[in-house]
Amino acid sequence: AQSVTQLDSQVPVFEEAPVELRCNYSSSVSVYLFWYVQYPNQGLQLLLKYLSGSTLVKGINGFEAEFNKSQTSFHLRKPSVHISDTAEYFCAVGRLGNTGKLIFGQGTTLQVKP
Amino acid sequence: DSGVTQTPKHLITATGQRVTLRCSPRSGDLSVYWYQQSLDQGLQFLIQYYNGEERAKGNILERFSAQQFPDLHSELNLSSLELGDSALYFCASSVSGTGSTDTQYFGPGTRLTVL
Numbered sequence: 001a002q003s004v005t006q007l008d009s010q011v012p013v014f015e016e017a018p019v020e021l022r023c024n025y026s027s028s029v030s031v032y033l034f035w036y037v038q039y040p041n042q043g044l045q046l047l048l049k050y051l052s053g054s055t056l057v058k059g060i061n062g063f064e065a066e067f068n069k070s071q072t073s074f075h076l077r078k079p080s081v082h083i084s085d086t087a088e089y090f091c092a093v094g095r096l097g098n099t100g101k102l103i104f105g106q107g108t109t110l111q112v113k114p
Numbered sequence: 115d116s117g118v119t120q121t122p123k124h125l126i127t128a129t130g131q132r133v134t135l136r137c138s139p140r141s142g143d144l145s146v147y148w149y150q151q152s153l154d155q156g157l158q159f160l161i162q163y164y165n166g167e168e169r170a171k172g173n174i175l176e177r178f179s180a181q182q183f184p185d186l187h188s189e190l191n192l193s194s195l196e197l198g199d200s201a202l203y204f205c206a207s208s209v210s211g212t213g214s215t216d217t218q219y220f221g222p223g224t225r226l227t228v229l
Contacts, residue, residue, distance in 0.1 A: 043220035094214025099170035104157040
């Protein structure tokens with residue numbers, strides 16, 4: 001069975017500072033990895049996904065993530081955050097197969113302070 | 115706007131009651147997914163339908179059921195409601211759903227409050 005652990009429930013950071021949101025996964029089979037963002041009172045929006053190939057994945061709004069198979073991690077990074085990045089971020093894992101089922105982590109709240 | 119619509123936005127009901135949540139996927143998407151988001155359980159996959167047929171099942175209670183209609187909209191039925199069923203219910207859709215590579219587009223959610 002797959003599982004996803006987001007190592008920080010809350011990450012406070014000042015505007016224009018860099019940020020890293022950590023995600024570890026466990027799975028006995030090949031997986032696909034996703035980061036979604038949820039702004040207040042909205043649904044989830046895909047930031048980026050790793051399917052195969054280059055381990056560094058670039059997404060929307062200046063975010064990127066690096067897939068590390070040996071450490072089973074998929075950490076999300078942004079070199080300089082804005083107030084508007086304040087939101088909840090979810091890491092998710094899917095697996096090769098005939099369904100689109102995703103397993104989500106518990107979420108990390110990014111709080112960007114002025 | 116993801117293109118996925120959910121109705122109603124809010125629903126307040128009493129224990130023991132039955133409710134129906136509705137989802138219309140993005141135009142052209144064949145798969146619909148239902149997720150439950152609660153403070154204690156986080157975001158949990160409930161069920162997936164693909165072109166009218168059940169494709170995958172998650173931690174969905176027996177009191178809950180879903181279906182996808184020929185026009186591809188989906189309904190999630192929750193019965194014998196309990197206080198613990200209070201949550202945000204999301205619907206998502208994707209083009210195929212035959213693998214996890216598809217991007218899932220999420221609706222704005224239905225907030226269910228059981229009193």
